[in-house]
Amino acid sequence: MNKINIKFVLNLLSKNEKIGKSDAIEIISxxxxxxxxxxLFSLDNELSRKHFKQIIKISxxxxxxxxxxxxxxxxIFRGHKIIVNKNTLIPRMExxxxxxxxxDFIKSNNVKMDILDLCSGSGCIGISVALENNKNIxxxxxxxxxKKALAVTKTNIVRNKLSNKTEIVKSNFLDSLIANKNKxxxxxxxxxxxxxxxxxxxxxxxxxxxxxxxxxxxxxLFFYKKAIANIDVIMKTEEKTLLVFEIGWxxxxxxxxxxxxxxxxxxxxxxxxxxxxxxxxxxxxx
Ligand code: GLN
Numbered sequence: 001m002n003k004i005n006i007k008f009v010l011n012l013l014s015k016n017e018k019i020g021k022s023d024a025i026e027i028i029s030x031x032x033x034x035x036x037x038x039x040l041f042s043l044d045n046e047l048s049r050k051h052f053k054q055i056i057k058i059s060x061x062x063x064x065x066x067x068x069x070x071x072x073x074x075x076i077f078r079g080h081k082i083i084v085n086k087n088t089l090i091p092r093m094e095x096x097x098x099x100x101x102x103x104d105f106i107k108s109n110n111v112k113m114d115i116l117d118l119c120s121g122s123g124c125i126g127i128s129v130a131l132e133n134n135k136n137i138x139x140x141x142x143x144x145x146x147k148k149a150l151a152v153t154k155t156n157i158v159r160n161k162l163s164n165k166t167e168i169v170k171s172n173f174l175d176s177l178i179a180n181k182n183k184x185x186x187x188x189x190x191x192x193x194x195x196x197x198x199x200x201x202x203x204x205x206x207x208x209x210x211x212x213x214x215x216x217x218x219x220x221l222f223f224y225k226k227a228i229a230n231i232d233v234i235m236k237t238e239e240k241t242l243l244v245f246e247i248g249w250x251x252x253x254x255x256x257x258x259x260x261x262x263x264x265x266x267x268x269x270x271x272x273x274x275x276x277x278x279x280x281x282x283x284x285x286x
Contacts, residue, residue: 004052005047006039006042006045009024009055013028019063023062027055032051065207065208066208070090075091075122077095078096078099078128080124080127080160082123082124083152083155083156089122089210090122093275094276095246097275098188098190101272102115102186102244106133106186113138113186114183115184116140116141116182117188117189119145119173120149121144121152122153123152125188126140126153126166126188130166131160131162138165139165141182142167142168142169143171144171147170150168174234177234178234183235184234185236188244189227189244189245191224192223193216193248193251198220219254220251221255224251224282225262227245228259228262228284231243244283246280247271247281249278249279252271268284268285269283269285
């Protein structure tokens, strides 16, 4: 068999439309243990037969539609390595931007914040906030309804040595948190928000991810409405507060109507677009 180098493999994988260039680099990096950022500088490196076979095996699964993050067991989110498995949603690029709103808020307020990562899944949101702010955080609570997802949250907390400023609460959305009388300055939530009847969603791209993390009743609005109806209960409204939700790109209009009715002028709320120009975030402040 001829010698095989990284350049050859990269070309080979790139021929498959289902495997983007960054996935191809990620696969090579994972198998060879060459840093992602070094792969393109290592094109002449030769690969062992074993590594080559492993790369081909992984590529075949990706070509069949299996998400790369589930094969590798992690996803890079804001540059942080976040462990995932089939019980958690795979962190999305759109979600990364939520943390910018939070970081700005934390930096501009000189008080120790209590933060809630609601529907934490892998914990990617709260972990990023913790890693990117070394002061002004009192505690970050991670909460999810799924025990299996919380096990992954825990893994990510421990890997990042964040146990001393974090807590995990199993809760059916806000139920146990409210029962425990927990209150927060910041609430971050990327809830399940896909409408069961949404015809624009291609179910084949989501079939590997937990339904519980994706779909919601009431045209996908169920969790926003529940959270908004409980703002006064769950937030430290006597102090500065911030709520950031990720939303579906078609949900702004319906949420606006609900917010006008429910919150009126009591809170400031606005919507922000993501980098793809879709309405993607709802931000509420007092
Ligand atoms: N907070 C996690 C994420 O944003 C999980 C969200 C969810 O399960 N709906 O990826």
